[in-house]
Amino acid sequence: MAQAQNLQTNLLAQQARAIARRRSRIPASAWLQLVLLLLLLLFILTPFYWMVSTSLKEQNDTFAIPPKILFTPTLEHYNFVLxxxxxxxxxxxxxxxxxxxxxxxxxxxxxxxxxxxxxxxxxxxxxxxxxxxxxxxxxxxxxxxxxxxxxxxxxxxxxxxxxxxxxxxxxxxxxxxxxxxxxxxxxxxxxxxxxxxxxxxxxxxxxxxxxxxxxxxxxxxxxxxxxxxxxxxxxxxxxxxxxxxxxxxxxxxxxxxxxxxxxxxxxxxxxxxxxxxxxxxxxxxxxxxxxxxxxxx
Amino acid sequence: MANMAEAVNVEALGAKQRRRFPHINWLALAMIMPSVIALLLIGLYPLLFAVSLSFQRFLLNRPQNNGMFVGFENYAAVLNDPLFWSSLGRTMTMLVIVLIVQIVAGIGIALLIDSSRWRVLNWTVKTALVIPIAMTPAVVGLLGVLIFNRDFGLMNYLLGLVGIEKINWLGDPTMAMVAIIITDIWQWTPFAALIMLSSLAIVPHEMVEAARLDTKSPWMIFRHVKLPYLMPGITAFMIIRTADVLKLFDMPFTLTRGGPGVSTELISLYVQRMGFRIFDMGVASAQAVLLLILCIVLARAYIHFFYRTPEAE
The missing domain is CATH 1.10.3720.10 (MetI-like)
Incomplete structure (x- = not known):
């Protein structure tokens, strides 16, 4: 019984070490790639997001500086144009x-x-x-x-x-x-x-x-x-x-x-x-x- | 048995004869002609019409003497028109800038995605790249009006975060042109990236591995192993985008309408204004014909580079 438990903890420890090793194997360059890819995604999607979010904002929120990221969405513009x-x-x-x-x-x-x-x-x-x-x-x-x-x-x-x-x-x-x-x-x-x-x-x-x-x-x-x-x-x-x-x-x-x-x-x-x-x-x-x-x- | 052999023989003979005396396969002709006729009528006929218009006096608003042959008068008017040359120069300047930026950035993005291990993120970015390309250019222009707004636009806000003062993007002749260039770069760099990605996919893995044994420098590997495979893609991109920038109308039309003044009037915008705002179809057609010559040169170059053997399988 005790032996089995021991074995289990051993296995767990081994797994944890394996995961840690895998994580540490990710080199710095890969983290750099991650950052660059996220920035790229931001660059591509921001204008698109801006269009969609403006279409859901009250007119007042459109002019807000700094721009409002969180706002109460409204469908009034869609309602109006359609x-x-x-x-x-x-x-x-x-x-x-x-x-x-x-x-x-x-x-x-x-x-x-x-x-x-x-x-x-x-x-x-x-x-x-x-x-x-x-x-x-x-x-x-x-x-x-x-x-x-x-x-x-x-x-x-x-x-x-x-x-x-x-x-x-x-x-x-x-x-x-x-x-x-x-x-x-x-x-x-x-x-x-x-x-x-x-x-x-x-x-x-x-x-x-x-x-x-x-x-x-x-x-x-x-x-x-x-x-x-x-x-x-x-x-x-x-x-x-x-x-x-x-x-x-x-x-x-x-x-x-x-x-x-x-x-x-x-x-x-x-x-x-x-x-x-x-x-x-x-x-x-x-x-x-x-x-x-x-x-x- | 004998019958079959005979049939084969006849068949072979028929093929040989067909090769020597090509007769017309009427059904095949009937299948290909509709598209040829359609393109002749809607593609070629208007072009010839434009050429003939370019030798005529043709004013939409004063049609009394329309159709009068004027020789090369319209062409002389175009070649002596400083606005024509400045719009062409503007278009060329923009072309050089966007080509350089888009090719370099496109290669960078492709190398980044190609070498990154973040599978899900790679897939997401690749899918996102499609969005700017597919977006209706007229809407992209409108979106630009919002983003480049002096008072509450996103661009000035972001620049403000790094301490740059508000820029009057669409009110200043130079900055309006910069705004058009930035918008074009946003919309079409993904196209370059997609082309470069598919070119990178054909670089043999063993060649990269072998090169790694010789050098550690990623630049050397890129320059001598990968770049040769990218060259066809780069050439294709350059020719296609040259044609597209000469065509560019929708996005600048909604973003600046050529303004302020004529400071962002690209060649397509100017021809359109000449034809439908100044109503001089003769001069506009002469401009269009000169533009057409450029287009044909580009098309020939493209075909020369990429379709030398269209039959090869």
Whole structure:
């Protein structure tokens, strides 16, 4: 009995020593890393936190110096921007949602078959076509915005979601083509041969066999298209100035007029940013790949 | 058996013939053409339209003589416009500063995360890095207005803690530009860090171990073992960000609107003002075409570095 107890205390002591050793094995440099990482996290998150907290503060607390870290949160600003009779933000979010969703769907519809063909076929001019697709990533939107305004005006498409849905394809189609092309290449060609034997034509083989297998790439490109379309301001500002304003246009209009209402402004900002930040967190591993058109894996 | 062999033979013959006499696969063409046509219509046609506009008189507010061919008059106007050159110069200055800071900081952050043993914290930081990148730039600009506010902004408060007097960030021409640069650095350094992190992931572990036997200096290991693997990422980042800074519109538009005066008017803001505030689409298009040439040069460089063999698998 006493012996057993002795053994137990011995074991405990051994464990304690092991833990202590493990702790002491953490070198000073690791503690430095810890501090630096925490500082980095603070630097990244503080502005974001500032936006969200301002949206939850009473107007008086916004101006408090030193800034109030602890405050009684209020939803009055959200209530105002979403539910007051003069609230325009719901329409803005709705317009953004319509534009971003439809341009994404259209980009997938047009882009995935093209990506499949580019992945499977060799033909003259393929490289040039491919380069031209990528080049669209580099064109400054202001260059096409000027003529697009005139074209949309003549076609009576100003202030409609259709104009934005179409113009966002300039950056969405190349994105879809690039990301899905990579995905299709990874699918073994044997499956195509098998499908041919089973009597599938090219389109059926794409639609029934390759596309389902490429779903991960399709989803990632869809989410990235949605984020970029949702965030876009310049085209929306020029083409949809009066009606059909998207949420970023409304945000830009906040700065005109007297007496900036910070709480409402930040509540609007939070509402705009939240969905895309969540989406981005889902595809975080692919974000760099999408932004560099695949130059970085 | 004989039948099968024949079938294979025919198949092989067909393939050979196809290679020698490429005939058109109509179904494949039908699958690729919609996207090509869409991009021709919405991507290329407006560009050509912009080029033709740049040779015309085209005033939105006085449309009487619109469409008149004016030769290189608009281009002459642009090249003799000091505001054009100053906005371009401002854009380039900003570009150089943000590139240097973001690349150095991005490498630092990537090395830090790569070498740290704090697994959960690493994961948290990596996820947090995504937030600035994804944030709507227009909203980032608005947030900047709040943070750089002279009287109750967070920036001045933090500077006050270390004894620096209140800075009139958005009211002073130089400081407003600094505010834009700081905001850009906050938003896009994480992008550099993400690129560098994925580049570091491909550095062979054995090479680092082998180098450790030769030298104790972490700098030497970084310089001679890791840096070569980072170079493609650095090049990609530089070209992409150059294009993006030339495009930069949303964030400075909501943060400063180019002001005070024109002190923060970057090139995209100026072209937009020329087209939609001064209403001179001809001159604006000439500016845009010059900008386009820069964009094309960048795109060619990017493709040259990264997609030399797009067919290689």
């Amino acid at each position: 539910f007051s009779p003069s609230a325009i933000v719901p329409t803005g979010l709705q317009n953004s949602l319509i534009v971003a969703t439809f341009t994404t769907l259209l980009a997938l519809l047009l882009g995935t078959p093209a990506a499949y063909i580019l992945a499977r076929f060799e033909f003259r001019g393929k490289r040039d076509l491919w380069f031209w697709f990528i080049s669209n990533r580099f064109i400054s939107p202001i260059v096409v915005a000027l003529p697009f305004f005139l074209i949309a005006r003549d076609l009576r498409m100003l202030n409609t979601p259709q104009a934005l849905i179409l113009i966002y394809l300039t950056f969405n189609i190349p994105l879809v083509v690039w990301l899905c092309l990579d995905q299709f290449r990874a699918i073994p060609r044997d499956l195509d041969e098998q499908a041919k034997v089973d009597g599938c034509n090219l389109f059926q083989s794409f639609w029934r066999i390759n596309l389902p297998l490429a779903i991960p790439g399709v989803v990632v490109s869809a989410i990235l298209c949605f984020i970029f379309s949702w965030n876009e301001l310049l085209f929306a500002l020029i083409l949809n100035r009066s009606t059909g304003q998207t949420a970023p246009v409304q945000a830009a209009n906040f700065m005109t007029g007297f007496g900036v209402k910070w709480g409402e402004m930040m509540a609007t900002g939070t509402l705009i940013v939240l969905p895309v930040v969540l989406f981005a967190a889902i595809v975080s591993r692919h974000l760099a790949r999408g932004l560099t058109m695949g130059a970085i894996k």
